[in-house]
Amino acid sequence: MDSSQVTERARMSAVDKQILIFSVYRDAELRGARLLFNLIGHMKDGDSQLKMAKHLADETRHAWLWTRRIADLGGTPLMLADGYQRRLGLRIGVPKTVVELLALTVVVEERAQSRYMAHAALPNVDDETREVLKAVTEDETWHLSWIEKKMREIARADGVEAKADEAIDRYRSIEREVYATLAADEVELMRT
Ligand SMILES: [Fe+2]
Numbered sequence: 001m002d003s004s005q006v007t008e009r010a011r012m013s014a015v016d017k018q019i020l021i022f023s024v025y026r027d028a029e030l031r032g033a034r035l036l037f038n039l040i041g042h043m044k045d046g047d048s049q050l051k052m053a054k055h056l057a058d059e060t061r062h063a064w065l066w067t068r069r070i071a072d073l074g075g076t077p078l079m080l081a082d083g084y085q086r087r088l089g090l091r092i093g094v095p096k097t098v099v100e101l102l103a104l105t106v107v108v109e110e111r112a113q114s115r116y117m118a119h120a121a122l123p124n125v126d127d128e129t130r131e132v133l134k135a136v137t138e139d140e141t142w143h144l145s146w147i148e149k150k151m152r153e154i155a156r157a158d159g160v161e162a163k164a165d166e167a168i169d170r171y172r173s174i175e176r177e178v179y180a181t182l183a184a185d186e187v188e189l190m191r192t
C-alpha cells in the first residue's frame, strides 16, 4: 500500500475494504508462489518434486480464488507496490541456502495460516469468503507441516541444524516487525 491509497481511505466502502484485503491476500499468494519457484530447482528428489509441484499449484490456486472473489464483488485486484513480501524481502535480503529459503517459507506460511484463521473468526464473514478461507487454511496447514519437516531433514543431513533454528528465529522476529507495519497501514486504510 502506498500513500496515495491511504489518502483515498475516506471514500472506502465496505466492498472496497473487502477488495483491499483480498488484494493483500492475493499479492501474498502470488509472491509466495514465486518463492516456491525459486526453490523447486534446488530440491531434486522425487518426494520434494511431487510436494513442491502440489504446493505451487495450491498457491497459484489461492491467488485465483482471491482474484475471483474480487471479480465477484465487481472489483479489480489492487497492485500493491509495497506489499508484505516486498517489505519482508527488503529487510531479510536474499536467502543464500536451501535451508534459508525453506525457513523463510515456513515463516511466511505460518503468517498465512494465522491470518486466514483470524479472518475466519471475525463476525459477519459472508459464506463465499468463508468457503475460500476454509479451503486455503486447510492447504496452508499442510504446506507448513511438510516444508518445516523438509527443512529439518535437509539441515540434519547437512549438519546445519543450529543454522536452521537461527534462520527461523531471525526471520520470525523480522517478519513480526514487518507484519506490524503492514497491519498498522491496513487499520489506517480501514478507518473511514
Ligand atoms: Fe496460500
Ligand SMILES: [Fe+2]
Binding pocket: 032, 059, 109, 112, 139, 140, 143
Ligand atoms: Fe501456503
